[in-house]
Amino acid sequence: MQWLSRRKLSVKDLLQEVSEGTVDCAVVNELQFADARNYYSNLAAAFDIGSPSNLAWAFPRDADHELLQEAQEFLAAFKEMAP
Numbered sequence: 001m002q003w004l005s006r007r008k009l010s011v012k013d014l015l016q017e018v019s020e021g022t023v024d025c026a027v028v029n030e031l032q033f034a035d036a037r038n039y040y041s042n043l044a045a046a047f048d049i050g051s052p053s054n055l056a057w058a059f060p061r062d063a064d065h066e067l068l069q070e071a072q073e074f075l076a077a078f079k080e081m082a083p
Contacts, residue, residue, distance in 0.1 A: 012036065019043055029053060 006014065014026040015033075019040035028036070030052065037043055057075075059068060 012039075015040060015043060031055075 009017075011026075011028050011032045014023070015028065015036040016039075017023045018026050019036075019042055025046065027049065033043070033045060057071060059071070
């Protein structure tokens with residue numbers, strides 16, 4: 001296997017090249033991949049190379065109550081869908 005580090009390109013640019021077939025693959029995190037799938041539906045994950053990232057949502061102490069409620073409902077629905 002040969003690889004080339006291309007630090008001057010954004011992740012979006014690299015994944016666009018993968019989508020167009022200009023390059024065979026790119027290493028990205030799961031969030032970058034999920035975002036790119038919104039634009040390039042032909043992308044597919046080949047395999048995981050690490051454990052999933054831990055993510056957190058943070059809100060200011062004076063956050064709008066409705067926003068917090070919507071976020072809690074969204075996360076609860078997401079949890080129900082998870083395997």
